Amino acid sequence: MPPPAGTGRPAVFCSPACRKAAHEARRTAKPGAFEVKVVDRVVVESHDLSGCVEAVIASPTACRRVLAALTQMPAGTLVHDPKWRPTYTAALALLDVLTGPAGRVPPPRGTGRLRRSHP
Secondary structure, X not given: XXXXXXXXXXXXXXXXXXXXXXXXXXXXXXXXXOOOOOOOOOOOOOOOXXXXXXXHHOOHHHHHHHHHHHHOOOOOHHHHOHHHHXXXXXXHXXXXXXXXXXXXXXXXXXXXOOOOOXX
């Protein structure tokens, strides 16, 4: 308890939080009363990613952002981390499509040819 100020009513509680806790304890002790507790919970919901994939594929901007994010990953992550192996394989397949036979659409001018490096 803080020392008394010398004037006015003496303090019963050390802080507003203690006053509130005491009030809540008295209130819940009454017959028919109930206690309310607020609990923070993180709920992780799993969902089918096909809707997300369709949304990304429908947006050239979203596709570009995904590719840019993949290129910003730490060096060797896609190649050496086993959980990223399917993504690495899919990226190689995309590269094959982009640099495929002459009958395919060439890349836009000024971008140069894409080069494939093997691990």
